[in-house]
Amino acid sequence: MMKRLVFLLLIILCFFLLLDRFKEPPPLANSWLTTGDEQHLLEKQPAKLFQDEKQDVPTIYIDQHKTYQQMEGFGAAVTGSSAYLLEHKLTTKERDMLLQDLFTDSGIHLSYLRHTIGASDYSVDDTGNPSSYTYADQQGPAEDPLQHFSTAPDQTVMNMLKLAKISNPELRLMGTPWTAPPWLKYGEHTFNGSYLNYTEQRTYEIYADYFIRYLKAYQAEGLAIDLLSVQNEPQFETAAYPSMSMGAAEQQYFIQNFLGPAIKDAGLDTAILAYDHNWENSKDYAETVLNGALDYTAGTAYHCYAGNPGDTEEIHLLHPDKGIYFTECSGGAWSEDFGDNLSWLMDQVIIGTTRNWAKTVLLWNLALDETGGPTNGGCTNCRGVVTIDSQTSSIKKNVEYYALGHISKFVQPGAVRISSTELPHLSTAAFWDQKEEKIIMLAANTSDSTQTFQMAEENQYLQYTLAPQSAITFVWDK
Template structure:
């Protein structure tokens, strides 16, 4: 009989324990963008503090299916790409749509001109042309269409396009102006036909339009640039009586999104849009913007919209740092609480509290996470490219884009906003399902989704000026992680099983 050897016994116990530890470890890839200089940087070493919070991922709790993330094809952006050299043009397009880039999957463009056009124009310029015999998208041939086509070539998985009109041609409106006014009743059929003609013209170019919004900002913009006004009832009547039947008659399979403005009025719009089965038949969802506040997501309004029509899309179709001139090659500004929006100067006194100064990166990260955690399934940024002045823009309504260019020097600046968008768009893919989580740290904002390939993605945002540690748990596995001060992280759990 062999003697008991305590050393062998301890070795066996050690192997068992260590083996269990290896099996219980959560294997992750971590990418970080931070105020101290990380730009989608892989992170492999973590500074773990004592008594850290536990963040539990719960894939069994499923919410909305993700439609996508992306930005907008505007004439302003397209004209700037035309002014760059071929190498930088390709660099920007690959950065947004290529396999090594942000892999944008949901985009938007404007029908007729908008404020980020070089001039006012319409595809139906001939007054009284009710049958739209002279309809033409020639205005887009030199800029927007080539931009979209090159993006299609760069994108291996493709992307959806939402098209939005800012206004009907002035001759169809009661004030005969590009700005403000309403569609005349006698031109409702012509305006519905306009959407159908647009689809066919773009299809002839090899470009499929996935969806429409009925009108960009139907509440107007104080007559500053292209707009056309609708009440909730007027838009719903137009869709149910004219636009929906016209597209159906012409055999077009395209989504119709209603509203398309700020979230604080969302409840009254969805009440009208989904008032009865006739309206629900034609409205595929609701479009929203973020300009009502620099920090407030309006979760109650988003929850209300979802509950009103849980089977419909809820898509953020426009957001940007507005009323600011871009800061060139100044990453720190984008992480600093210095930006102001339109409301800083112009909001009514009762709404001033909704428009404090903010850090642009914070606003993007907070809003995307807040939207995802309140049933929004798609999030679209505004211009993809602007110049150092924040244009071109015929109204001189300067704004900021994730990519800023200097066409005179053929230079490109990828701002921290580009990387902020990439943390979501590259890793949370169309068809992903947002999933549940438990997070006791109220200062660390997170969201989580499970991709069609089985991978789980967690995006975390730390806006504190000190680093944080946390224990990420999925099922029986865990991994202790840390995030830098003022940082966004994407944590990818490959082909995870719970």
């Protein structure tokens, strides 16, 4: 009897030993670090294994099974100024190397670009001089008011968009107008300021046709437009550069009765976004358009220049089936400290927007020169994602490059945001890439002191100490 009991115990012991031997190994996390002192710039760190034992430190809990929005992409705007610098201030080899760095997985793998429909405050001609234009500056006859329509002034922009798509064939595009053709405006026919001539009913029909011709012209160039916002910053107009105001009720009326039906009738897949202005005081405008043009509006778009990303939460709750898109933010000479900028960008733009339902994160100019130009009447000290020196052709990667890279390099379109808790001074966002079967977790230390924490995912723990004003992206297989 005793021999049998001993034999049984040996079998049980062997079973548990074998079970432990074939147990799934703990995940191995790779990570990329950028520090506020610029000693590490999106630099890969030694891989670390998750552990079974929990440590007595603050914990970020990650739950792959609690999902939020699906991501559509990350990038910036190829403005006329950016396109001019890429085409005229770099050699072919220099440009190709930069595009590889920006749009492939050997670099930061940007996946979304915005461009301006006609001129903006960053539009120039082939000599780099300011240039204001639309695709139909001259009015045609009554039977075809858009007879003179042409996207030819955008040729340099289109060239650069095509080259970007060669580097990343999955690249998506967004278009935004700063102004309608001046002859469609009320009163003084000007590029800079004013509003559509609402007294003429045909104004809206012609303007809808203007968008359709633009979409078809770009599509014919191999540049299908995925997203279209109706007006850049519709609550602001200025005599300084191309701009136009458009009230919420007018935008709703235009989308519901003209633009939406026109896109549908043309058989185009372009999605319409409302608003495209600052977080602050956005609720009433967004709600008016969504409530009145629900069938034709895919969501709302936001900029960073006033308010905070949490201002979009109420719109999401009112219309959870409509997307939130973050479409513009620029840094500049008004804030030059790398660590301060990195902390703010990660906390408010990269992490803050995605934690508040944004499907895209787009910055403003992809490239500007050493003077923050060339410009067409707008900001005189803005900063691009990269700086291209107009005299030496040298390229500087700015803090915006590294902040974008912490998400764009690792979170590909189609990934979904998943639950991750936050800690004091530590902003986090986590994503699940089902195609690659990977979890991606971003963390930003926004404080002036070192922060030690651990990540917890399915009873596995990884401890890390993050330097002040620094950001890290972790990636591990599931």
